Amino acid sequence: MVDVPYDARADAPPAEVPEVELYHPRSWWTQYVFSQDAKVIAIQYSLTASAIGLVALVLSWLMRLQLGFPGTFSFIDASQYLQFITMHGMIMVIYLLTALFLGGFGNYLIPLMVGARDMVFPYVNMLSYWIYLLAVLVLASTFFVPGGPTGAGWTLYPPQAVLSGTPGQDWGIVLMLVSLILFIIGFTMGGLNYVVTVLQARTRGMTLMRMPLTVWGIFTATVMALLAFPALFVASVMMLFDRLLGTSFFMPALVEMGQQMKYGGGSPILFQHLFWFFGHPEVYIVALPAFGIVSDLISTHARKNIFGYRMMVWAIVGIGALSFVVWAHHMYVSGMHPKFGFFFATTTLIIAIPTAIKVYNWVLTLWRGDIHLTVPMLFALGFIITFVNGGLTGLFLGNVVVDVPLSDTMFVVAHFHMVMGVAPIMVVLGAIYHWYPKVTGRMLDDWMGKFHFWVTFLGAYLIFFPMHYIGLLGVPRRYHDIGDTSFIPASTHTLNAFITVMALIVGFAQMVFLFNLVWSLFKGRPSGGNPWRATTLEWQTPETPPGHGNWGKELPVVYRWAYDYSVPGAAEDFIPQNQPRATPALQGAAP
Amino acid sequence: MVVALILLLVAVGSVLFHIYSPWWWTPIATNWSYIDHTISITFWITGAVFFAVIAFMAYCVFRFHHKEGRRAAYNPENKKLEWWLTIGTAVGVGAMLAPGLVVWHQFVTVPADATEIEVMGQQWQWSFRLPGKDGRMGTTNVRNISPENPMGLNRDDPNGQDDVVIESGDLHLPIGKPVKVLLRSLDVLHNFYVPEFRAKMDMVPGMVTYFWMTPIRTGTFDVLCAELCGVAHAQMRAKVIVQEVSEYHAWLETQKTFAELSGRKAVTKATYKSGGN
Numbered sequence: 127m128v129d130v131p132y133d134a135r136a137d138a139p140p141a142e143v144p145e146v147e148l149y150h151p152r153s154w155w156t157q158y159v160f161s162q163d164a165k166v167i168a169i170q171y172s173l174t175a176s177a178i179g180l181v182a183l184v185l186s187w188l189m190r191l192q193l194g195f196p197g198t199f200s201f202i203d204a205s206q207y208l209q210f211i212t213m214h215g216m217i218m219v220i221y222l223l224t225a226l227f228l229g230g231f232g233n234y235l236i237p238l239m240v241g242a243r244d245m246v247f248p249y250v251n252m253l254s255y256w257i258y259l260l261a262v263l264v265l266a267s268t269f270f271v272p273g274g275p276t277g278a279g280w281t282l283y284p285p286q287a288v289l290s291g292t293p294g295q296d297w298g299i300v301l302m303l304v305s306l307i308l309f310i311i312g313f314t315m316g317g318l319n320y321v322v323t324v325l326q327a328r329t330r331g332m333t334l335m336r337m338p339l340t341v342w343g344i345f346t347a348t349v350m351a352l353l354a355f356p357a358l359f360v361a362s363v364m365m366l367f368d369r370l371l372g373t374s375f376f377m378p379a380l381v382e383m384g385q386q387m388k389y390g391g392g393s394p395i396l397f398q399h400l401f402w403f404f405g406h407p408e409v410y411i412v413a414l415p416a417f418g419i420v421s422d423l424i425s426t427h428a429r430k431n432i433f434g435y436r437m438m439v440w441a442i443v444g445i446g447a448l449s450f451v452v453w454a455h456h457m458y459v460s461g462m463h464p465k466f467g468f469f470f471a472t473t474t475l476i477i478a479i480p481t482a483i484k485v486y487n488w489v490l491t492l493w494r495g496d497i498h499l500t501v502p503m504l505f506a507l508g509f510i511i512t513f514v515n516g517g518l519t520g521l522f523l524g525n526v527v528v529d530v531p532l533s534d535t536m537f538v539v540a541h542f543h544m545v546m547g548v549a550p551i552m553v554v555l556g557a558i559y560h561w562y563p564k565v566t567g568r569m570l571d572d573w574m575g576k577f578h579f580w581v582t583f584l585g586a587y588l589i590f591f592p593m594h595y596i597g598l599l600g601v602p603r604r605y606h607d608i609g610d611t612s613f614i615p616a617s618t619h620t621l622n623a624f625i626t627v628m629a630l631i632v633g634f635a636q637m638v639f640l641f642n643l644v645w646s647l648f649k650g651r652p653s654g655g656n657p658w659r660a661t662t663l664e665w666q667t668p669e670t671p672p673g674h675g676n677w678g679k680e681l682p683v684v685y686r687w688a689y690d691y692s693v694p695g696a697a698e699d700f701i702p703q704n705q706p707r708a709t710p711a712l713q714g715a716a717p
Numbered sequence: 718m719v720v721a722l723i724l725l726l727v728a729v730g731s732v733l734f735h736i737y738s739p740w741w742w743t744p745i746a747t748n749w750s751y752i753d754h755t756i757s758i759t760f761w762i763t764g765a766v767f768f769a770v771i772a773f774m775a776y777c778v779f780r781f782h783h784k785e786g787r788r789a790a791y792n793p794e795n796k797k798l799e800w801w802l803t804i805g806t807a808v809g810v811g812a813m814l815a816p817g818l819v820v821w822h823q824f825v826t827v828p829a830d831a832t833e834i835e836v837m838g839q840q841w842q843w844s845f846r847l848p849g850k851d852g853r854m855g856t857t858n859v860r861n862i863s864p865e866n867p868m869g870l871n872r873d874d875p876n877g878q879d880d881v882v883i884e885s886g887d888l889h890l891p892i893g894k895p896v897k898v899l900l901r902s903l904d905v906l907h908n909f910y911v912p913e914f915r916a917k918m919d920m921v922p923g924m925v926t927y928f929w930m931t932p933i934r935t936g937t938f939d940v941l942c943a944e945l946c947g948v949a950h951a952q953m954r955a956k957v958i959v960q961e962v963s964e965y966h967a968w969l970e971t972q973k974t975f976a977e978l979s980g981r982k983a984v985t986k987a988t989y990k991s992g993g994n
Contacts, residue, residue, distance in 0.1 A: 205948050279945045285922060286905035291840045291947030378923025379859045381903045383840065386860065394906060394921050428781075430789035434799050459908065461900075461919045461926035464825035468818055475814045482766075482806040483799065489770060490798075492777035494790035499720055499782060507720075507774065511727060514770050518763035521810075525817040527824055528755050531742070531915040534908060534943035584727075591731060595740040600912030602943045605951040611939045613743045613912055621740065692789035699788060 148675050149248050160256075162248035164233040165672065167255050169565070171229030174255075175222050178262050182217035185210045187633055194626025196607040205293040207606035208277030212294075213268075215280030216302070219408065220309060221262055223550055227415035228313070228351065229258060231557060232320045232344045234565070238664035239341050241329025241682045241704075243675045245319040254319070257312030264305040271297035279604060281405070284376040284397050288369040291383070299369060303362045310355045310362075320348040329663075331684030335439065336703070338662045338688040339432060342439055343418020346446040347411045353450070354407035361400035368392070398460055402453035409546050410449040414442055416553035417484055420506050422688070423556050424488055426660045427503035428495030429699050431689035434487045441480040448477045458529045467526035474524035478517070485514055496692065496699070500658075501575035505556025508583035509549050515587075516545025519594060534604075537597025540590045548586045555582070555639070562643075563657045567670050568650030574642040578635050585632035589625050596621065661700050662688050721779035728771035732764065746913035746938060746959065747930040748895075751820040753915070759813050766809065824916070827929040831895040836888070837868055838900075838907030838920045841949040843940060844868055845888045849879025849974055859903065859922070869903075870975055878976040881969065887956040888940070891965035895931040910943035911957055919944050932959040 151157035161167060189210045192202045202210075233251070237244050245251045268275035276294035278287035286292050287299050294302075324345045328337070337345075364375040368389075376397040377389035425432040432438060454462060454470045488510055497503065519541040523529045532538065555578070562570050597603075600613055608614060656665040668678040682704040690701040745753060781787070833854055835846040846868055848854045855870050855877015862869040867884050870877045890896060900909055902920035910917045913936075916928045942953040960968065 204951065208945070208948065208950075277948070283906055283945070286945065286947055289905060289947070291905065291949075293948060378921075380905075380922045381839070381859060381862045383904075384864070386862070393923065395924075428789060429783075431791065431793050433792070434794045436794065437799055459918050461921045461924060464821075467821050467825070471817060471821065472814065475810045478810050479803060479806050483803060485770060486799075486802045489774045489777065492774060492781065494792075495777070495781050496787045496789040497778055497782045499778070504720070507724065507778065510774060511724065511771055514767055515731070518767055521763055521813060522756065522759050525755070525759065525813055527752055527817050527821040528759055530824070530917060531749075531752055531756075531912070533917070534910070584723075587727065592734065592738075592740075595734075595738045598742050599740045600743055602910065602941055604945045607951055609951060609954070611941070612937070613939060615739065617739055689793070692791050694791055 148243055150674070160252060162244070162252045163674065164237050164245045164248070164251060165565075167251055168230050168233035170255050171225055171233060171258065174259055174262055175225040175230060178217050178266065179222035179226075181266070182214045182222060183633055183636065185214040185217075187630060189214065190626040190629040192606055194623040202606070204606045205277055206274075208279070208604070209275045209293055209298070211604060212277050212279055213265075213275050217265070218547065219280065219412070220306070221265060223412045223546075223554075224313070224351070224408070225258060226554060227412060227550070228320065228344060228348055229255065229316055231340075231415060231419065232348065233316070234561070235340055235664060236320055236323055236344060237327070238564075238667065238672060238676060239338050239662055240324060240327065240332050241663050241677070241684060242323055242327035243677060243681070246322045246327050247319050250315045251319045254312045254316035257308055257315065261305045261308035261312060264301055264308060268294065268298045268301045268305075271301065273297055276302050281398075281401060282365070283401075284365055284368065284394050285378075285380060285389075288365065288377070289382055300366065303366045303369075306362045307359060307366075310359045313351065313355060317348045317352045320344065321352065329681045329684060332663075332703075333684075335436070336684060336687045339418040339421040339435070339438055339442070340415070340662075341418065342442050343414040343416070343421075346442050347414040350407045350414070350446050350449065351411045354404045354411065356404075357400045358404035361397055361404070365397065395457075395460060395462055398457050398462075399454070402456045403450075405456065406453040407446075407449045409542075410445055412546050412550050414446060416509070416550040417442060419557045420509050420553045421484075421488065421491075422662065423502045423506040423553075423560055424491050425689055425691060426560075426658050427500050427506070428492055428497045429691045430491055430495040431687075431691055432487065433490040433493075434483075435687065435689060437483055438487055441484050444480045445477060448473060448480070452477060452524075455524050455526070455529070458526050459533050471524060471526035475521065478521060478524075481517055485510065485517070500559075501570070501572060501579055502556040502560040502658075504576070504579045504583075505552045505559065508579065509552035509556065512544050512552060512583075512587065512590075513549035515591065516541055516543075516549055520545060531600075532597060534602055535597035536601045536603055537594050539603045540593035540597060543593075544590045548590060552583065555579075558643075560658065561664075562646070563653030563670070564664055564667075565671055566647055566650070567653055568646050569653045569657060570646045570650060571642050574638055574645075578639045578642065581635035581638075582632055585628050585635065589628045589632065592621055593625060659698070659700050661686075661690055661702050663703055666702050666704050718779045718782060720782070721775045724775040724778060725772060728768050728775070732768060735760075735764065743912045744934075745915060746911075746934050746936065747915060747932055749824075749915040749930060751823065755813075755816050755820050758816060762809050762813055824928070827897050827927070828895045831897040831929050833897045833899055834888075834890075835868075835899045835901065836909045836920070837903065838909065838942065838946070838953070839903040840905065840947050841942070841953040842885050843888075843909075843953070843955040844885065845883040847881040847883075847969070847972075849881060851876060851879055854880055854899075855975070857901070862903065865979060872979070878974065880975045881972040882975050882978055883972065885955075887958055889958045889960055889965055889968050890932050891962045892932050892935055892959050893962070895929060897927055897929045900926045900928075905946050906944045907942050907946050907953070908944035910941045911938045912941075913938050914957075917943055935959045935961060 149162045273296040276298035367373040374389045374392035377392040379390040452474045455474045655670040684703045692699045837844045853876040855874035857869045900920040902922045907920040916930050918926050918928045938957045940955040
């Protein structure tokens with residue numbers, strides 16, 4: 127053997143584009159407020175989303191108080207109840223989850239995980255946040271305008287949304303649509319950034335198939351969002367015209383409260399197609415980042431490579447693509463042509479296959495792992511349970527004829543809360559416990575974290591699992607009071623009261639979490655740069671929290687995939703992505 | 718191992734809750750027991766998968782949780798296992814989808830002998846219309862709607878003159894006869910929902926939607942609105958009374974026709990004599 131010096135960098139393919147000059151802040155304002163640094167923007171996005179999310183949490187308590195103890199709280203009437211459910215749903219789906227996963231986690235993690243110094247268009251990235259903030263403020267302002275926020279349900283179905291039988295017809299619906307339009311403009315600015323950054327700013331050696339699944343999830347979700355949100359955009363603009371200018375895009379000839387209206391020729395079902403063409407991909411826009419992040423949490427905390435990485439990537443991409451041809455499964459009983467049911471039921475159930483593969487691969491990653499039951503791992507396990515539960519009930523609702531009795535009942539409410547409420551929020555919380563040390567340099571308190579996990583997970587499960595059975599019984603959704611019926615046994619009211627109590631308890635646990643976030647900022651145990659001994663690049667930064675430009679003088683070079691945990695023969699049970707291979711002989715162990 | 722035990726308890730508890738739940742679907746009142754069977758198949762398959770996945774996960778946590786000196790195995794993928802799992806899942810999905818689509822085909826294929834009836838929703842009440850002795854319903858137009866003509870029938874349509882119009886009353890149906898329920902709305906979306914019927918469909922202003930069913934037991938059933946229709950959505954109620962055929966006809970005899978209601982009986986007869994217009 128000749129002793130030739132081995133040039134590790136030769137392994138690494140060159141980066142797509144050369145480094146560009148960073149924007150350097152010149153004052154306190156441009157560093158912390160009008161910042162163009164993705165990490166600061168990420169924190170701004172996260173704090174704003176959490177703040178409006180707390181409003182949605184309080185709204186959920188008010189709804190549950192009404193449902194659990196109808197008639198007890200005189201300050202909640204039918205109008206307000208509808209306004210609460212509408213604002214709760216809209217905030218949670220769009221202004222909290224979408225903004226948090228893409229604007230929050232996307233901004234923070236994409237540049238760090240792909241080895242970039244920042245997003246590619248930092249100025250546009252900054253604008254994205256400020257327009258998002260404006261959208262949130264417009265949305266929140268509807269609580270204070272005459273007539274209050276719209277009570278049309280988060281789906282905003284016309285003609286109801288723009289007619290006077292629905293609360294918030296004056297200002298609420300108009301401002302809601304304006305806020306959505308602003309959100310989409312802001313999101314598009316951020317979204318283009320995330321996509322271009324992933325495609326163009328990966329560091330040397332970071333091939334697409336070496337990217338952590340977190341980046342794959344956020345990247346695919348962003349591409350989907352860029353394709354799906356325009357449908358909501360045009361629907362919002364058209365409905366705004368119907369409401370303000372008297373056009374009839376979605377308004378047929380109709381009689382409102384005995385009065386002949388001037389509308390004519392429009393189609394309410396057209397709105398539903400546009401809404402769900404956005405709305406169904408939206409479910410996966412929330413789910414795919416969660417899928418990606420949870421894969422990395424499981425792998426890191428089980429000290430084992432994610433099982434079937436390539437299959438996981440293709441499942442993410444496949445789910446993303448399929449999710450654009452399933453939208454009308456929300457419309458089986460909408461009155462659309464009944465033959466559509468055959469097509470959309472088939473596509474919807476096919477999507478279960480790549481989704482199931484992901485679940486199998488998560489639990490197979492645990493098999494023969496070295497499972498550290500840290501708080502992020504607990505949340506990941508909680509995610510698997512709630513996601514499997516919510517995903518399986520999706521097979522009821524996706525299978526057209528089974529959906530007929532269940533649609534518009536509490537079964538649907540239970541299903542989507544389990545699958546796109548509780549499950550992604552489990553991931554959000556797990557991810558916060560996981561990355562908080564990188565963002566702040568301190569660990570979150572473990573005892574409070576475990577308390578938070580068990581109360582949140584078991585409590586949320588006890589809220590939404592029994593709720594399916596209320597729906598199976600036939601109780602419709604969006605009823606502030608079920609009133610007198612012959613088919614609902616009295617025990618249902620007891621169950622509803624129980625669910626309300628659980629909701630209050632779970633809400634309380636979130637206060638403990640908020641306290642933990644603040645307390646640990648000052649008193650938390652210093653974490654060091656890589657407390658979880660993880661492989662991915664964000665843990666290898668020279669400073670923690672990462673400094674301006676992330677990487678010091680030189681960008682990292684990537685030599686391996688993101689999942690070299692417990693590699694046989696290695697001294698440690700993890701090998702960072704930027705660690706060169708010791709000798710060429712060890713090559714080929716992993717893609 | 719406490720965590721593994723709790724995870725297993727969640728799976729076991731869910732199954733037990735399902736078995737002992739006092740909250741279950743209402744006793745069925747139409748021919749759509751096929752739908753209930755499809756739901757049962759789906760419960761069996763999804764329940765088995767749910768239990769298997771969670772139990773496996775709980776076992777992994779029990780068996781492989783961190784201990785001093787443990788080191789995880791290194792196995793990036795297992796093509797064979799992944800393919801088998803994919804195929805198994807596809808079979809399971811097919812076992813739910815196939816009966817679902819068969820029953821959907823029945824659901825959207827209205828039998829030729831089904832009687833058409835009409836349900837109309839408006840904020841926030843139900844109206845019903847039954848064909849008269851001619852067995853056919855007259856045409857309608859939303860622009861005809863007025864206090865005297867709440868369902869908007871065309872006054873010139875001879876088929877409509879003997880239609881039975883029930884404004885804010887209860888709907889009566891004969892047992893054992895297939896009915897095609899035509900659904901209309903005057904203002905916003907509504908949804909004609911009787912839990913015991915299983916079938917339901919949105920009512921959309923500007924178009925006529927439908928579903929069909931055959932009532933199989935007599936009784937009085939609550940009608941609810943299942944599509945959010947504004948502030949009094951939860952109070953939009955009526956009743957459907959399924960009766961023996963003879964009782965149904967006795968009831969029908971006492972109902973007023975459109976012509977009687979609109980006080981145009983004489984005119985109608987004249988129109989008939991001249992062979993209509």
